[in-house]
Amino acid sequence: MIARDRLDALLARERAAFVATHPRSAEANAAAGNLFGRVPMTWMNKAATGLPVYAARARGARLTDVDGHDYVDFCLGDTAAMAGHSPPAVVAAVTDRLASGGGLATMLPTEDAARVGTELARRFGVPRWSFTLTATDANRWAIRLLRALTGRPRILVNSYCYHGSVDESLIVVGPDGNAASRPGNVGAPSDVTTTSRVAEYNDLAGLERELAHGDVAAVLMEPALTNIGIVLPSPGYLAGVRELTRRHGSYLVNDETHTFSAGPGGATAAWGLEPDVVTIGKAIGGGIPVGAYGLSEPLADLLGARADLDLVDMGGVGGTLAGNPLSLTAARATLEHVLTATAFEGMTSVATAFADGVRDIVAGAGLPWSVTQLGARVEYRFRSPAPTSGGASAAATDPLLEDYLHAYLLNRGVLLTPFHNMALMSPDTTLADVATHHEVFAAAIAELTS
Structure with a gap:
């Protein structure tokens, strides 16, 4: 026309x-x-x-x-x-921290961290939270933790998903139906088909076929696709994903970075989902860089019991500015006063x-x-x-x-x-x-x- x-x-x-x-x-x-x-x-x-x-x-x-x-x-x-540009509650909280000499990069915890963790736990239903600077980083840390816990090498994602620059996510279902690197992928450290598996969104048969290999540590997914255009779940699809991941021993990670638009607890709360991990970023800081990942209690307990994993040192390498006072002050103000x-x-x-x-x-x-x-x-x-x-x-x-x-x-x-x-x-x-x-x-x- x-x-x-x-x-x-x-x-x-x-x-x-x-x-x-x-x-x-x-x-x-x-x-x-x-x-x-x-x-x-x-x-x-x-x-x-x-x-x-x-x-x-x-x-x-x-x-x-x-x-x-x-x-x-x-x-x-x-x-x-x-939250809108320069939301007054966030500007006031951040300005107060700056003006009062509250410190911006102390590499020490602040009370705001626990308040943000408590609010995220209330909204998303997973109780143990840790902070990053971006949702990409949150996804990377979730992947590392779940690979370590399962001993499995691969991550499964949906074709044309969006998880930032996570290398494992830059894979699509090619024209021949087989996995392929996403067109235009820049500088992949290895062939993504060796690190990842892929299934089309809303395709439970394709998902089950890939999980049946028994080497998938986690399914990392947006509850609804967003960055390729919004693609909503068909009736029963997300329940099917949860059932299949449990049956095949793979963890389920909901990336709520964009689907947070579904409500105060994202699609996880709006649709009654039960992920093992929730990742999020961007919006919760009101414009100040922040990311976070939340773990279910059983998952957090299993990780905590693994004495062979150096979660204190190697578990935080590259995150010097993660959980910084300014980010968490902004997140507290955003969640408590703006995105209500x-x-x-x-x-x-x-x-x-x-x-x-x-x-x-x-x-x-x-x-x-x-x-x-x-x-x-x-x-x-x-x-x-x-x-x-x-x-x-x-x-x-x-x-x-x-x-x-x-x-x-x-x-x-x-x-x-x-x-x-x-x-x-x-x-x-x-x-x-x-x-x-x-x-x-x-x-x-x-x-x-x-």
């Missing part, structure tokens, strides 16, 4: 308009020659307009760039700012309005697209019905169409997550913000299909 030559022309127009109206961003990018890729981290070059937006300030659900343009921010740091149960109710309600409005616009244009909601997170896809696996979700992408929508929205003051069509709601996101998106989105669709 979409003329590709028209799409190409509209995208070129939007990119030219962005460059013309963002001279200071262009100047900042040109002056960054000493940065690899001209950006602080190479993924910042994922820009539909061909040039990154250079941020000047951000508060709540609003962001302002160096050229003075204001945006309604539905990206929210790709979940890192789910009441806040999630409001965020989810706003997300439902977002999803309903996009469905109406897409249906009105006669487009065969779909909209999926995961609590406070919404995604629109260029296929209907919505994909049910990572492989199908990857196949449903349309990079040029995605870039056009992102660029069109950005030029009119609406920011989506640059990696996909994801919109996240914070406690500060309003129905008026949603209406702004819908007005611009509808105009973008109208130009494309007229």
